[in-house]
Amino acid sequence: MSEQGILGDELGELQRRLTILKIGLLLVVGLVTLRLWHLQIREGPYYRDLSQTNLTRSIVLEPARGLIYDRNGVLLANNVPSFSLYVTLEDVKDREDLTRKLMKLVRLDEVRLRKKLSERSTKLVQRKVKDRLTLREAALIESHRLDLPGVMIQAESQRNFPTGLTASHVVGYVGEVSADQLEQAEYVDLHQGSIVGQYGVENTYDRFLRGRAGQKLIEADALGHEKRTVSVEKPRAGDDLYLTIDLRLQKLAEDLLGDEAGAIVALDPKTGEVLALASRPAFDPNVLSRELTAKQWEEVVQHEGRPLTNRATQGQYPPGSTFKIAMAAAALETKTVEPSTQIRCAGGYQFGRRFYRDWKAGGHGLMDVTQALVQSCDVFFYTAGQRMGIDTIASYAKLFGLGSPTGIELPSERLGIVPSTDWKQKVRGEQWLPGETISASIGQGFVTVTPIQMASLTATVANNGVPVRPRLVRAVMDRATGRVMELPSMPLNRLNIKPETLAIIRNALADVVTEGTAKSAHSSLVAIAGKTGTAQAASLRLGTEKNIPKKFRDHAWFISYAPVEAPRIAVTILVEHMGHGGSAAAPLAKQMIEAFVKLTPYEPRVVQSGSEAGPILTTLRMQDPP
Amino acid sequence: MIDRVLDNRQFDSFEWRFVAVVCAILAIGVLSIYSVTYAQPGDGLPLYVKQVIWVLIGCAAFTIMLLFDYHQIARVSYTLYVIVLALLVVVLITGKTSRGAQRWIPVGPFAFQPSEFAKLVLILVLASYYARAPREGWMQRVVLPCLIMMPGLFLILKQPDLGSGLSFLAIYAAMLLVVGVRSKALGIILLFSLMLFPFAWEGMWGSLHDYQQQRIMAFVDPTYDPGGKGYHALQSRIAIGSGELLGKGLYGGTQSQLKFLPEGHTDFVFAVFAEEWGFLGVLVLLALFVGLIILSLEIAYTAKDMLGALLAAGIIAMICFCVVVNIGMTAGMFPIVGIPLPLMSYGGSATVTAMAALGLLLNIKRRRLTLFY
Incomplete structure (x- = not known):
């Protein structure tokens, strides 16, 4: 016993506590036994009935x-x-x-039934x-x-x-x-x-x-x-x-697209609220929400118009000349050109062995940055782009939100591509070629964007450089409390671009409609500002417009906002394979904007959270049976 | 005398009783698993055959734990703990996910569950910690061992595995209790909270709304009863209650045979047994468990040193906690947390761990007369 020494006392104490543990454990086991006795003996017959009549499910x-x-x-x-x-x-x-x-x-589908x-x-x-x-089947x-x-x-x-x-x-x-x-x-x-x-x-x-x-x-x-x-x-x-959608504008947007594939996005540049977001061709959600057979599903997925693609957020297109907005900002901010700098456009730009044409044969003559935007002169931006280099262009395009998600609350938003030397090295494993900068300068080549990104860019310009996140949901009615929660808009930080630069661009965009490439968007109702774009769908130039098969024809872009002085709506139009933005897209934007102005006559912009909850609740009581 | 003890591999009568009790519980377990699963079509070996294999592996673990002196085993306890922690990390990274919880490491056709082994290793670590030197003061007695336990507890709760996490806490609390805390108040609080824990839990739990309970359960243990709150608990109560005094006989359990009772071979194996063998069967089974506890406490009581006594106490706490909580949850006393019934529920890791722990217990008993230099 002596070897237990000093520890002996402690061991003794421990043994005493083991006795307490023993009593505690036996007590707990006793309680469990009592519970089981209660279940099996006292309530046994009740549970036996439950298990026999069976059977709960x-x-x-x-x-x-x-x-x-x-x-x-x-x-x-x-x-x-x-x-x-x-x-x-x-x-x-x-x-x-x-x-x-x-x-x-x-x-019933027999194969499916058997499987189930x-x-x-x-x-x-x-x-x-x-x-x-x-009803007949149910009754049967x-x-x-x-x-x-x-x-x-x-x-x-x-x-x-x-x-x-x-x-x-x-x-x-x-x-x-x-x-x-x-x-x-x-x-x-x-x-x-x-x-x-x-x-x-x-x-x-x-x-x-x-x-x-x-x-x-x-x-x-x-x-x-x-x-x-x-x-x-x-x-x-x-x-x-x-x-945030206004069904009347939404319907109009879809009617304007008609049978053509394309997208229209209209949003409030101040709040980011999306007023209309149309993509054509569309699908019938009533059909897709049913249980489809494999064959029906295949038909939808393999439809050549790809109706399941939301062209506004998932369609990636070269921005064409609408990209010149970002280009102009980049050129002015980096002082590559001054507002007064003039560049001669002679109908093309010789670089190395290749001649990059301007869309206007013969050229535009002497152009400053404003005129270059108004007339959509390619040579001016070829030159500016060549001077800046692709990485500078990329950093300004990214500043405007291109190449990244706008954050709109729709699944699987695509990002488009803002090419740079790094991007090409990483994705293609190749070096950037100087000639590619020239294509990128007018929004061709590797550059791609989604219509929602362009809508967001337009809103940023209209909003004096303050971007907003486009959003689709205005309020949520909580069932537990019955309260309507308004979701706040999320203004982001002002872009690091000088107000003078944006003022030049905004003035130019207003002139585009009054005297430039988008006269077809001119409205007697409201002053509209915009920019046309024509995006090459195929890299081949196959002769004149008329005899090109439709799927190789250019996409028409038009981005716009109105009224020019205090913008309340920004509209982005993309129509696939319809040629020039000025003729195919701009008139649609005009109709959207005019409809908007008629539907919502100017109201002073006051934050009106209180007045909003009232009508919403009334509507709800009417729609919701007690 | 030393020679006699070391060389004599024969069991004495105490050891025979111990082994007999363990074997009886194991047999009841396999029988119950057989009863639930024999009619289930399945690929490969039937579950009860697999369980027999686990029991055989468990016997090997039992023997190994018996062969080495427990002092030697305790000496490597920290190393074992580090290995177990590493395995728990592996589980989190690459483990097999089943309905939201990640608990298994696949090995060939099987998958093992490190959190089961972790319990036994925790006992080893804490026992050798306390036995190495007299741990005086609040810091050394309470806080340090708690810090030792934390990484394991954290990794287990992260899986998430609420059942094993609670076992961890129970082991720690029981060790603290038998070591004794200088502060009487703390000791009493510990003792009472350990004993009243299930009932306090029930009171707190019962005051929550159904959907709150459901949220909490879905959070801590998503494998249980997704979308069907209360169904398992009710079916389990019906199974036990409808067994009445004599039970419905082997294969007679309609609840389990007709699959009203989910998980009849794992966590709800007790309900299956209670349905088929009735209150009398339940009394026999509980008597076996109580017998096992009393024999184990005897070993703890007669252990020749602190290490032995502490190890024994930890093992007793682990087994008791699992038995009480498991039976309690099947009988509707506590919420359903994933704790298997030791020696009965189907499951390799749990069975092997329990049998290794029992081997260690017997080891402590066998060396109690050994002189130690």
Whole structure:
């Protein structure tokens, strides 16, 4: 015993405490035993009944998705009641038999049905076999329900887009949550079969729109039909969204594009609120929100007009001459040219062995920077670009937000390309060639942008160099509190460009419409400023305009804002393969701006957060059944 | 005398009882797993066969832990801890994700779960820390060991694995309790919070709204019951309750056989057993566990030095905590956290760890008469 020495005391104390531990543990085990006695002996018969009559199962109560309105409270997305057909596999004795019976009663895709019914079940859940049953089909199933063990009809709400193709790229569509999405943290409290937004603000604001599923515990009979409700946890509907879109302008924009592929973006340059964002061709969200067969889906995806591409945020085009705005700013800021510097345009620019033509054969003569913008002189900018070098050009293009996301709340925004020596080395592994700077100077070559980026650039110029983030959602109605939360606009820091430089550009852009390349945009209603652009779609020059096949023809650009003095709207037009910006795009912008001015006569610009909440709430009460 | 103890590989009657109790619990576990899963079609080996393999590997671990002197094992405890921490980091980086939680490292067809081994290694580290020198003062007794535990706890909660994290805390608290804290007040608080923890939790938990509970659970443990709050808990209560006094007999458990009860072979294996064997079966099983605890406490009590006593206390705390919390959660006393039932739930890492821990216990008992130079 002596070897335990000094530690002996401590060991003794420890042993004493072990006794306390022992008593504590036995007490806890005693409590557990008591609980089990309570469950098995006292409440045993109750639980035996529950397990015999069997059998409780849980039914997920899908929440109603939040509604989506335009800025004036016009409904863009709501829910309509519909019937869905569910099967609980564990209750099905003979799957073959069930397949045959169901095929007789309801229009079903047999292959799909068999696949759904042959899935291995790990948990008692209902599988949705078909949605949007007709009333007749639902009634037929209900009347045969004794023959159909495990089959259930459930009334659900189905997403509906009353405006159809209009604003489809903005609003988006919904669909069943995918297996990949379920692995993501954002979707963790969802289950297979949950409906989530898959496109547009339906997708980016899904967290708000989704709501929270409820659950009903029911007792079912041997056939799996509901006998008694054990408990109900009500679902909570999702929050409503108020978009910045004005449906009237949106419709006009889409009508103006008509059957042509292209995009129109109209936004408020002060707040970044997007008034219209049109992309053509469009898709029908009502169709895409249904369960599509593989063939139907393929048709949409492989459609040659690529209707699923949002051309406003995902279409990447050379900016053409609209890029000259950034070029002019770069040239003036770096003092490559002074406001009075004149450059002679003789119809082209000789560099090395190549002759870079001006669009105007014969040239424009002596040009200063203002005139060069007004007449869209290429040679002036070839020269300026050559003097600055591509990396300077790139840094100013980036300053205006090109090459980076505008942050608009739509999924998968594309970035376009702002080329530089580094970019070419990294992406292509090649050295930058001096001749490529010349193409880039007039927005051709490697440079690409999206219409939303150009809209943002235009707004920045109109807003005296203060950029804003374009945004689509104005307010969210929180279902839990019933309160409307206005989302604030996010003004960013003023660009590091001298006000004098911007003043020169703004004056030039006003002259473009009065005496320059965009006279077709001249309006007697309101003073418009703008810049035309014509982007080469194919690098080949195949003779004259008329006999080129359409898919090789140039894209027409027009960026604009109005009124010139105090801009309230900025409009960007891109029409694919329609040739000159001045003739194909500028007239559309004029119509958009005139419509806007007529729809919203000048109102003093006061921040009016209080007055906004009133009408929104009234609209809501009308739309939302109690 | 030394020779007799060292050379005599025969078990004495105490050791026989100990081994018999462990074997009985293991057998009940395999039987229950067999009962739930025998009818399930599956690829490869049936689960109960796999569990038997785990038990055999566990026996090897048991034997290895018995062969070396526990002082030698304690000597490498810090190294083991570093290795386990490294494995936990590996889990976070490359581990297998299952429904949002990352807990497994895949090895061939199997996947092992370092957080299980981490529990035993924590016991080794804390016991050798306290046994090396008399740790005096608040700093050395309470704060330093807490700092030792932190990195492991953090990595486990990061996975997230709430169950193992709670086990970590329980082990630390139990060690502190048996070492004793000079401040009487702290000691009493610790003792009471350890004992009342489940009930306090229930009170706090019960006062939360359903959706708050759901949010919290989805946050700490996304593998449980996604989108179907309350379903598991209710099915588990029905399974246990409907067993009544005598149970429904082997394979007779409708709850588990008809798959109303999820995870019947892992965390809810107790509910399966209770449904099929009734309250009488439950009493037998609880008696076995209590027997195991009393035998283990006997080992702790008669250990010849601090290290042995502390190791034994830590192992007892780990096993007791898991047993109580697991049974408690299946019986609807606590919220459902992912803690397996030791020696019964299906799972390689947990089974091997538990058996290694028991081997260590017996090791302490065997060396109690050894002279140590």
